[in-house]
Amino acid sequence: MRYMFRFGGRFRYGFQGRFKRGFGxxxxxxxxxxxxxxxxxxxxxVLSGHGVIKRLGALGLxxxxxxxxxxxxFMRGPVTVQFGNTQVAIGFGMASRIVVEPIESRNERx
Amino acid sequence: xxxxxxxxxxxxxxxxLMGNPNVGKSVIFSRxxxxxxxxxxxxxxxxxxxxxxxxxxxxxxxxxxxxxxxTLEPTSEAEEIASEMLNTGDLIINVVDATNLERNLYLTQQxxxxxxxxxxxxxxxxETEHRGIHIELDKLRERLGVPVIxxxxxxxxxxxxxxxxxxxxxxxxxxxxSYDERWATIGGIISQVQRITHRHHTWREHLGDASVxxxxxxxxxxxxxxxxxxxxxxxxxxxxxxxxxxxxxTLWAPVVLRLSDILGGSGFxxxxxxxxxVGGEVNFVESFGLLxxxxxxxxxxxxxxxxxxYLVLGMFEDTGYLPRLAVLMDTLMHRLGLHGYxxxxxxxxxxxxxxxxxxxxxxxxxxxxxxxxxxxxxxIPCAALQAMIFGLVGEQGAQYVAIVxxxxxxxxxxxxxxxxxxARGFSPELLIEIPPYRMPPWRTVLQKLWMRVNxxxxxxxxxxxxxxLVINILYTLGIFDAIADFASPVVTGLLGLPKEAVTALxxxxxxxxxxxxxxxxxGMSANQLVVGSxxxxxxxxxxxxxxxxxxxxxxxxxxxxxxIMIATALLVGGALNLIxx
Numbered sequence: 001m002r003y004m005f006r007f008g009g010r011f012r013y014g015f016q017g018r019f020k021r022g023f024g025x026x027x028x029x030x031x032x033x034x035x036x037x038x039x040x041x042x043x044x045x046v047l048s049g050h051g052v053i054k055r056l057g058a059l060g061l062x063x064x065x066x067x068x069x070x071x072x073x074f075m076r077g078p079v080t081v082q083f084g085n086t087q088v089a090i091g092f093g094m095a096s097r098i099v100v101e102p103i104e105s106r107n108e109r110x
Numbered sequence: 111x112x113x114x115x116x117x118x119x120x121x122x123x124x125x126x127l128m129g130n131p132n133v134g135k136s137v138i139f140s141r142x143x144x145x146x147x148x149x150x151x152x153x154x155x156x157x158x159x160x161x162x163x164x165x166x167x168x169x170x171x172x173x174x175x176x177x178x179x180x181t182l183e184p185t186s187e188a189e190e191i192a193s194e195m196l197n198t199g200d201l202i203i204n205v206v207d208a209t210n211l212e213r214n215l216y217l218t219q220q221x222x223x224x225x226x227x228x229x230x231x232x233x234x235x236x237e238t239e240h241r242g243i244h245i246e247l248d249k250l251r252e253r254l255g256v257p258v259i260x261x262x263x264x265x266x267x268x269x270x271x272x273x274x275x276x277x278x279x280x281x282x283x284x285x286x287x288s289y290d291e292r293w294a295t296i297g298g299i300i301s302q303v304q305r306i307t308h309r310h311h312t313w314r315e316h317l318g319d320a321s322v323x324x325x326x327x328x329x330x331x332x333x334x335x336x337x338x339x340x341x342x343x344x345x346x347x348x349x350x351x352x353x354x355x356x357x358x359x360t361l362w363a364p365v366v367l368r369l370s371d372i373l374g375g376s377g378f379x380x381x382x383x384x385x386x387x388v389g390g391e392v393n394f395v396e397s398f399g400l401l402x403x404x405x406x407x408x409x410x411x412x413x414x415x416x417x418x419x420y421l422v423l424g425m426f427e428d429t430g431y432l433p434r435l436a437v438l439m440d441t442l443m444h445r446l447g448l449h450g451y452x453x454x455x456x457x458x459x460x461x462x463x464x465x466x467x468x469x470x471x472x473x474x475x476x477x478x479x480x481x482x483x484x485x486x487x488x489x490i491p492c493a494a495l496q497a498m499i500f501g502l503v504g505e506q507g508a509q510y511v512a513i514v515x516x517x518x519x520x521x522x523x524x525x526x527x528x529x530x531x532x533a534r535g536f537s538p539e540l541l542i543e544i545p546p547y548r549m550p551p552w553r554t555v556l557q558k559l560w561m562r563v564n565x566x567x568x569x570x571x572x573x574x575x576x577x578x579l580v581i582n583i584l585y586t587l588g589i590f591d592a593i594a595d596f597a598s599p600v601v602t603g604l605l606g607l608p609k610e611a612v613t614a615l616x617x618x619x620x621x622x623x624x625x626x627x628x629x630x631x632x633g634m635s636a637n638q639l640v641v642g643s644x645x646x647x648x649x650x651x652x653x654x655x656x657x658x659x660x661x662x663x664x665x666x667x668x669x670x671x672x673x674i675m676i677a678t679a680l681l682v683g684g685a686l687n688l689i690x691x
Contacts, residue, residue, distance in 0.1 A: 037323075051185065054181070054183060054185060054289075055185045055541060056541070057181075057216075057289065057293075058180035058181035058183075058185065058216065059180055059213065059541070059543060060210075060212060060213030060216070062293065070319050070322060071319070071322040071323050071324070071327070071437070072323065072324065073324070074324030074325075074441070075324075075441050076441065077324060077437070077438075077440050077441040078437050078440045078450065078540050080322045080437060080544060084210060084212060084213070085209045085210050085241060085243075085546070086210050086213055086543065087318075087543065087544035087545075087546075088541070088542070088543050088544065089322070089433070089436070089437045089440075089450075089540060089541070089542050089543075089544055090539075090540070090541055091440070091449060091538075091539025091540040091541060092539075093539050094539045094541060
């Protein structure tokens with residue numbers, strides 16, 4: 001089903017796999033794109049170029065920040081996260097490159 | 111107070127208003143200057159800045175509303191403009207969202223490092239309390255070293271104090287720092303001045319969260335858009351049926367008939383001013399004189415829809431719903447080579463294609479701007495054209511209107527997919543802030559409505575009258591017959607339209623609403639009207655849109671865009687003709 005909708009995005013399919021095989025990240029960590037709706041986590045790192053890191057940073061999204069995922073992304077739609085009183089929508093590909101350390105308690109706002 | 115300084119000159123000539131998007135900067139601007147200015151809930155409208163004047167003591171000081179920016183390191187066109195303008199001011203009013211202090215302080219830190227006096231307006235102050243945010247103002251002032259004035263721009267609270275504080279503002283000596291050092295400083299400030307207590311979700315937040323969920327949000331979007339459409343039609347139709355048509359029929363028609371008598375009922379001037387009078391009655395749609403159709407099209411048919419569309423759009427913009435729509439549409443728009451944000455210029459296009467093409471500037475890459483601008487000019491009919499489609503095609507039955515809009519929608523998607531496949535370059539990803547739902551302040555909604563309606567009256571009416579005049583003169587000179595003969599193989603053969611429809615297509619370059627009006631007296635069948643409307647909507651931009659396209663895309667890309675338009679229009683028009691026959 002998912003492969004019927006292949007459009008755009010160089011990193012869509014290969015990226016996560018590459019990092020898992022190659023560098024990997026800490027045990028239990030996952031990307032924003034893979035987080036559950038309502039789940040919270042601390043941003044660990046942004047696996048991306050300088051430009052994207054600065055753009056996210058300007059919106060306040062940077063390592064050490066606690067974020068909560070607001071929506072579920074359907075068919076690789078954007079991921080919406082909340083931190084403080086700010087909500088930001090992030091394209092699926094970009095969200096797949098933001099690594100978070102999940103916090104177990106659900107349905108709670110930072 | 112300001113008055114105590116009235117004898118002295120402050121030496122300030124230009125004040126810059128700077129801050130993140132969606133912090134109420136434009137509302138503060140209109141409070142300070144009293145000028146009418148567009149203030150919207152989504153970033154992008156203030157690219158191309160607003161300028162006004164305020165009184166400071168005896169001086170008249172220029173105030174500039176700089177486009178909203180998150181950082182002085184430019185990452186988009188709006189931010190480039192913002193950081194360039196920074197060097198031209200004598201003082202900065204940094205507008206900060208009190209409910210988002212931490213994020214907003216990043217720009218404040220960067221501004222503090224510049225050698226320019228600074229005042230902080232802590233806006234949306236009224237919302238901090240029920241959001242459970244407590245800010246200690248004195249400590250914040252101390253840590254920043256500049257005046258900090260709590261304000262509520264929507265109600266005007268704190269604006270006087272803000273003006274007073276300008277006089278005493280200075281620039282604290284802050285050395286330039288790195289990205290990480292700034293965030294470290296902000297972390298220190300926040301832990302000292304801000305305290306957040308627990309509170310429950312408000313219903314607006316629940317609604318806000320639901321409206322970005324794929325399923326619930328999709329249903330909400332359908333309901334919202336359907337209601338918006340019905341409200342636009344309801345207001346538009348009632349304005350026409352109960353206000354404007356009666357006005358024209360009872361007050362204006364007798365005047366026209368009287369004038370017709372005075373002019374002798376026929377002749378060159380009679381035809382140009384009044385057109386054809388059949389059976390002693392004025393047909394405002396078909397007579398085609400300057401004083402009949404020339405006035406009735408803009409005022410009687412188009413203006414009511416302009417008013418109702420922009421009223422609804424203005425409320426949409428100020429509630430904060432549009433960014434949520436962008437999130438929902440992102441998946442679809444990616445197939446068209448755009449991201450969800452492109453839905454905003456596209457919706458503007460339903461009002462007028464000119465501001466819509468201008469608004470494509472909020473998209474980052476050239477490729478996206480080309481796709482968005484081309485799709486808008488082909489498949490998104492402006493309010494004026496829509497009004498005429500409802501008026502003329504709607505007479506034949508609602509299903510024909512549905513065919514016209516359905517065709518345009520399908521063309522929008524298919525053409526987008528095709529261009530996306532062949533256009534070079536890549537389209538970046540969505541990254542936008544989602545502002546909280548707010549009640550639209552009626553003041554700014556009505557101000558915007560007034561500006562937009564005023565803009566329509568000033569720009570469209572001279573062109574409409576000019577178009578009708580040109581049509582009448584060319585008719586009398588017989589030039590249209592020559593063009594019609596020349597183009598008739600395509601128009602009659604391929605599109606199945608009468609030869610006279612050629613003139614309407616030519617006039618479509620001036621005004622599409624007038625052009626559609628020209629199809630009215632030709633006695634065409636419902637299917638021919640459908641083909642005519644679709645082709646007219648798609649095949650060439652009107653002159654105003656053409657100029658903007660040229661400026662935004664450059665000559666080469668504009669020519670490509672126009673070639674796509676003509677090819678698509680002929681293809682789709684021909685296909686539609688075959689199917690409907």
